[in-house]
Amino acid sequence: MEGLKKDVIRHVVSSLGSDYASKSAYNYYNALALAVRDRLIDNWIKTQRSYYDExxxxxxxxxxxxxxxxSLMNNLHCLGIYETARKAMSDLGFSLEDLAEQEWxxxxxxxxxxxxxxxxxxxxxxxxxxxxxxxxxxxxxxxxxxxxxxxxxxxxxxxxxxxxxxxxxxxxxxxxxxxxxxxxxxxxxxxxxxxxxxxxxxxxxxxxxxxxxxxxxxxxxxxxxxxxxxxxxxxxxxxxxxxxxxxxxxxxxxxxxxxxxxxxxxxxxxxxxxxxxxxxxxxxxxxxxxxxxxxxxxxxxxxxxxxxxxxxxxxxxxxxxxxxxxxxxxxxxxxxxxxxxxxxxxxxxxxxxxxxxxxxxxxxxxxxxxxxxxxxxxxxxxxxxxxxxxxxxxxxxxxxxxxxxxxxxxxxxxxxxxxxxxxxxxxxxxxxxHSVNGVAALHTELLKARVFDDFQRLYPQKINNKTNGVTPRRWLWSANQPLSRLIASHIGTGFVRNLDELTQLEPLAADPAFREAWRAAKLENKQRLQAYIKRKLMRELHTEHLFDVHIKRIHEYKRQVLNLLHVVTAYNRLRHGQAADFTPRTVFFGGKAAPSYFMAKRIIHAINAVAATVNADSRVNDKLQVVYLPNYCVSQAERVIPATELSEQISTAGMEASGTGNMKFALNGALTIGTWDGATIEMAQAIGPELLFIFGMREDELVSLRQHGYNPMLYYHGDEELREALDMLRSDAFSPGQHGLFAPLVDNLLHGGDRFFVLADYRQYLGAQQDVGRLYLDQEEWTRRSILNAARMGFFSSDRAISQYAREIWDVAPMAGLQNG
Ligand code: 26Y
CATH class of the missing domain: 3.40.50.2000 (Glycogen Phosphorylase B;)
Incomplete structure (x- = not known):
């Protein structure tokens, strides 16, 4: 630790040209990063040299x-000097977390x-x-x-x-x-x-x-x-x-x-x-x-x-x-x-x-x-x-x-x-x-059968599947220390490099003490998010609410609008006093829209408009809150995912190639509400479909619905709650004085053909959300499922994905003689 401290101070002075006594977080972050980089570069050179030698x-x-x-936290963890750095920086008068915030x-x-x-x-x-x-x-x-x-x-x-x-x-x-x-x-x-x-x-x-x-x-x-x-x-x-x-x-x-x-x-x-x-x-x-x-x-x-x-x-x-x-x-x-x-x-x-x-x-x-x-x-x-x-x-x-x-x-x-x-x-x-791969089983099948079907006939060996994965280092260990420490205290730290070891948690799902500890870790993450939101958005979150999260790029096929229709319907039920058994929840949205994508930008506007109305309505706002998280990015995902209880993966079946957010959430103990799409399908198969909330039409059903003529108006006329929600969006209920602001969204659904089948899945989505709310009231069962979800996510490590690429596409082997530990 003394060595690291000395290096940091030396970098403040000689690399950054500053007085070490002036305690600037910016300087100390940069100096720490340089000291960490010093510790990486020798190994980088050795690694590169070994490629030539071998x-x-x-x-x-x-x-x-x-x-x-x-990079800071991830690199500290990889080098095994996180604790050392935390102590060193604390001796120098800084919290490591605050310094990490300096990085862009x-x-x-x-x-x-x-x-x-x-x-x-x-x-x-x-x-x-x-x-x-x-x-x-x-x-x-x-x-x-x-x-x-x-x-x-x-x-x-x-x-x-x-x-x-x-x-x-x-x-x-x-x-x-x-x-x-x-x-x-x-x-x-x-x-x-x-x-x-x-x-x-x-x-x-x-x-x-x-x-x-x-x-x-x-x-x-x-x-x-x-x-x-x-x-x-x-x-x-x-x-x-x-x-x-x-x-x-x-x-x-x-x-x-x-x-x-x-x-x-x-x-x-x-x-x-x-x-x-x-x-x-x-x-x-x-x-x-x-x-x-x-x-x-x-x-x-x-x-x-x-x-x-x-x-x-x-x-x-x-x-x-x-x-x-x-x-x-x-x-x-x-x-x-x-x-x-x-x-x-x-x-x-x-x-x-x-x-x-x-x-x-x-x-x-x-x-x-x-x-x-x-x-x-x-x-x-x-x-x-x-x-x-x-x-x-x-x-x-x-x-x-x-x-x-x-x-x-x-x-x-x-x-x-x-x-x-x-x-x-x-x-x-x-x-x-020589190889063309899709990124999840369904996606690859659709490439073969539809998008590249001619090529599949010409080169039947070429198209293959490599289901995506995510790194457990960043998305579990580094992002979620409370949960990682709990897991490690029961099964050791081997899961960080061999995610299949999480299956050892399965028996613990039946242990009430472990379940309580699991919930405590989730609560700690929710409180951390609460503090962050308070600092950034000056809003108070209710940590006893179900945290329901939909974060990803804004795109029509990802159907943020479907989620919004659920929010509006829940709002209406609460207003009308038809929701005595409603489970209190906070619904989070986050994501960027392409600057030239009119519809996606209008969706963001609509979410914020609904949020403003719901949050200001004292009749409902102790039970329902909506939060738009501005500037969704990697570091924000690292804060939000560990605090999430319900993961929204509700794309139109057949349209989301894989999804990877879905994996990060489940790995951190969120339950998934999702369609039969992308890698969510394989997750359901690995975890057990009954442990997720799966709803909606499947890809082949949508194909035949399309062929037989899909008429969104039928759903509009046939479903009172849906009609009320759409009519409110179209009127100025959420945009006082700006009549017609969200009409383009509604018209697109009703008269534009609803290309992404939002209306077709609305009723089933509501049903699945109802199941979610009900299960959440049974915290023991919810927690049991949460543990089993995480325990069965081993397959979705990017280590597994990369091993498959290495063996089946690249024909490369890991370097021999790597020192571990
Ligand atoms: C051509 C250009 C406009 C373009 C730029 C970016 C086209 C596509 C993209 C990005 C595509 C993309 O991010 N696809 C996502 O890849 C993930 C990793 O495989 C999948 O998990 C996800 O389902 C898919 O939408």
């Missing part, structure tokens, strides 16, 4: 998004996909898998959300301003990135046609490394994020032409590439700068991968034995064309050889089946920005369609007439003709990879 096969996880959140969340992602990437890096580090995360260091991460007059207002997330003590910027290792220009043809010595892409604009990619430690194992992996740097200052000609200001303007223009994360989740915006971001990040990453590979290898055909590249959705899929370009134009390999290398190296994970989230890029844009890549994509497509024809003809699938074949080719082509001629990035990713 010629280990490496995994590269390519993702446009990461959501690491805050690294919010370099939108939601589930980005957070999954961060859980996966944690698991690779903990399992000792030679892995790297590659991404972009956005100057501005996901916007900061404030709620003003009930509406979302976006503020820039200037997270870099406060500095980042965790990162190593490596300004000396720059990689060139080219855009535009043209392609020249030439003939090689064997008379083969060759191509060279000649420079248009050049930008530089600067690596910025964040260390990711494993749990108590000395293994530290790297998350390398690229930042755009202008090449202007490296090219003196720019300045020597006398156009100094012009040169500086150009520099600013170039550096725009990594300026901001695109804040839309599952809705494509198709902006030119976004494509630039994708290629910028991809080419720098591939160059870095090949630089490392070429240190020990000359023969490019050995690449798939040494390197596995996982594409996190299609966002980095241009990597397939980029690797082809390098192998063809720089290494001068033949097409077939190059293509084999690519397919054996790449694998692709799909995270959504919503059609509006499937990426396409206009051919005209690609031809201009990446002319050589567009040529390569055309060639991939031509060869692929010939192959399709060959397979289709050879296959004994009845008499395949030309019409069918033409249709098949149109459907699977990399190029879509309408509405504008574009490249389908998912098709490029599928064809260029």
């Amino acid at each position: 010629k280990a096969k490496r995994v590269y996880y390519l993702s446009l998004e990461y959501l690491p959140g805050k 969340d690294a919010g370099l992602g939108n939601g589930g996909l980005g957070r999954l990437a961060s859980c996966f890096l944690d698991s690779m580090a903990t399992l000792g898998i030679p892995g790297y995360g590659y991404g972009i260091r956005y100057d501005y991460g996901i916007f900061h959300q404030v709620i003003e007059d009930g509406k979302q207002v976006e503020q820039a997330d200037n997270w870099m301003r406060v500095g980042n003590p965790w990162a190593y910027e490596r300004g000396q290792h720059l990689f060139p990135v080219r855009f535009f220009g043209e392609v020249k043809n030439w003939t090689d010595e064997y008379g083969r046609l060759r191509h060279t892409w000649t420079a248009g604009d050049t930008v530089l990619a600067m690596p910025c490394d964040m260390l990711v430690p494993g749990w108590d194992n000395h293994h530290v992996i790297n998350m390398r994020l690229w930042s755009a740097r202008s090449d202007v200052e490296f090219d003196l000609d720019f300045f020597n032409t006398g156009n100094y200001l012009g040169a500086v303007e150009e520099k600013i223009f170039d550096e725009k590439i990594s300026k901001v994360l695109y804040p839309s989740d599952q809705i494509e915006e198709g902006r030119e700068l976004r494509l630039k971001q994708q290629y910028f990040f991809v080419t720098a990453t591939i160059q870095d991968i090949l630089r490392r590979f070429r240190k020990k290898h000359q023969d490019m055909t050995e690449l798939p034995q040494s390197v596995a590249i996982q594409l996190n959705d299609t966002h980095p899929a241009i990597a397939i064309a980029e690797l082809m370009r390098i192998l063809l134009d720089e290494d001068l390999l033949d097409w077939e050889v190059a293509w084999d290398i690519c397919v054996s190296t790449f694998a692709y994970t799909n995270h959504t089946i919503l059609p509006e989230a499937l990426e396409t890029w206009p051919v005209s844009l690609l031809e201009r920005m990446l002319p050589r890549h567009m040529q390569i994509i055309y060639e991939i497509n031509a060869r692929f369609l010939r192959e399709v024809e060959r397979v289709a003809r050879s296959e004994d699938c009845g008499q395949l007439c030309h019409r069918d074949l033409d249709h098949l080719k149109q459907r699977v082509s990399l190029i879509q003709e309408r509405p504008i001629k574009s490249v389908r990035m998912a098709h490029l990713a599928i064809i260029g990879s």
